[in-house]
Amino acid sequence: MEEIQLFLAHAIQLEREAASRYDELQAMMQSAGNKEVAAFFADMARFARRHLEEAMQRGGFREIPQMHWSEFRWPSGVSPEAAAWEGVDALMDVQSALLLALDGEDRSRSFYSQVRDATQDPDVRRFAAEFAEEEAGHVEALHHWIERQHAGR
Template identity: 40%
Template structure:
């Protein structure tokens, strides 16, 4: 087996971090929604965390025994402030519907797919290009499955986030 290139090692380090961040954020969201008794959405986010965990295991297996670089947070080359598959805290709401959660996840799957596709397009070496393309295709499959599931869900009502018991603040 030939030695892994620096480009491939950096790609795998990014893929591991991307999936770890996705797992961690979906777990945080699941815990938060469960604490607010939004069980349906919490269960969905937990399933997304498990999917990210499976992807991380796959990438970790590919990287096993390889000297991946230990990058600092600011050394990752993300298109935004966080890893592409990391859902923002600001996008979540304790009363979010399953549709809203799936739309959020769909955007994250597409973001991860675009990241991997960009890496494939910019790769200078065949091994990195092939692996990044495979990852992009896998993210596209996940996005397609979510898009199909969304078709079966009702539209979100404008009243979905109306608080039945708004906080009472002292004047």
């Protein structure tokens, strides 16, 4: 990916999907009575929206860029967040919800890392590296929550 605007449009779409999915997980955990995990997912949705806003500012977008699905250059043809969330189930337990979120964050980290490693554009490389690092932090946070769930059993 050699165009910063195209890269940022991908980042915006990815973070938009992440925020939406975290909202779903937060609502599921809230209805299941797990306020602590619901609050964690609400925080993750806020982080995704913050990243979305940062990408929009960096790209100079006033509105979310509207692209046809065929214009996106996802590694597997679908956004890393969308691919990970196909298994959302209203009856999902906490562990499954955390693992699903982990899969999405890990796919996102991998996407940004791949862009960082493949691009020749220094701005794309810099932003992709920064976004990959942020996603790695989310992966770490999810591992922490998964370990907490195992310890609580």
